[in-house]
Amino acid sequence: xxxxxxxxxxxxxxxxxxxxxxxxxxxxxxxxIDEPKNAVFVNGKFCKDPKLAKAGDFYFSVKMxxxxxxxxxxxxxxxxxxxxxxxxxxGISAARIDFAPYGQNPPHTHPRATEILVVLEGTxxxxxxxxxxxxxxxxxxxxxxxxxxFPIGLVHFQFNIGKTNALxxxxxxxxxxxxxxxxxxxxxxxxxxxxxxxxxxxxxxVKVVKDLQAKF
Numbered sequence: 001x002x003x004x005x006x007x008x009x010x011x012x013x014x015x016x017x018x019x020x021x022x023x024x025x026x027x028x029x030x031x032x033i034d035e036p037k038n039a040v041f042v043n044g045k046f047c048k049d050p051k052l053a054k055a056g057d058f059y060f061s062v063k064m065x066x067x068x069x070x071x072x073x074x075x076x077x078x079x080x081x082x083x084x085x086x087x088x089x090x091g092i093s094a095a096r097i098d099f100a101p102y103g104q105n106p107p108h109t110h111p112r113a114t115e116i117l118v119v120l121e122g123t124x125x126x127x128x129x130x131x132x133x134x135x136x137x138x139x140x141x142x143x144x145x146x147x148x149x150f151p152i153g154l155v156h157f158q159f160n161i162g163k164t165n166a167l168x169x170x171x172x173x174x175x176x177x178x179x180x181x182x183x184x185x186x187x188x189x190x191x192x193x194x195x196x197x198x199x200x201x202x203x204x205x206v207k208v209v210k211d212l213q214a215k216f
Contacts, residue, residue: 025089031057032081032088045081045088058086062096065167073103073160081175093177095170099124099160106181107157113177115150115170117158119143122166128156155182188216 031053032045048057060083066075077096081087093113097105099122117126119142127139128150141161142148150156152173160166186198187209195209202209 024091027089029053029058029086030089032085045085047088048085053086058084060084065165066096066098068098068100068103068165072106073100074098074105074158076105080177087175089175091173091175093172093175095172097158097168097170099158099166099168101160101163101165103160103166105158106183107155108179108181109153109155110150110172110174110177110179111153113172113174114152115156115172115177117142117148117150117168117170119146120167120169122160122164122168123162124166124168125159125161126150126157128154130154183212184216187212 027050029050030045030047031050033048034046036046060079062077062079066077068075075098077098079094079096081093087093097117099105121144124142125139126142126148127137130136130138131154140148158168186193192213195206195213198204198209199206
């Protein structure tokens, strides 16, 4: 009986761990197509006949810089299953990140993916914060050719500390990693979170909270 219970617990833990990541494919590839009418969307997309797959299903170009003329001075060009249908079920995606001088990719999380970042041009200050209760900042300045990893689910950021443009590429361990930008989620939610609650949570004046909400 004890052996059965132990095996059951281990199996449950293994199943729980496995379900936290994209499932392994059971075929060479599954090129995504739009869902048929009235079909159920589960995890990923429906597949086209593999005999009809072509090179274009596995290709996308990010050679053109993204527009960094915005309040944060950066642009993230996601390379996911919506851009490359052949990524479907393969458990991986990527992104090109362009930075204007002193531009930043604000604090955010990827709830379903670990991220690995490679700097191609410029100098970036990057970092992530560990979970409660320690909330330790782990940060480093990266130069061209440097690589840094952001663990799954943790709040992280990138900041161009140079006087010139910067460029980085990121790989993510999910075809749909998700992005939660902290400021947007907290101060830009729809409908807005009660400002009195946020004022207490962030130890701010209510007027400051309302001003922040008006910016998002």
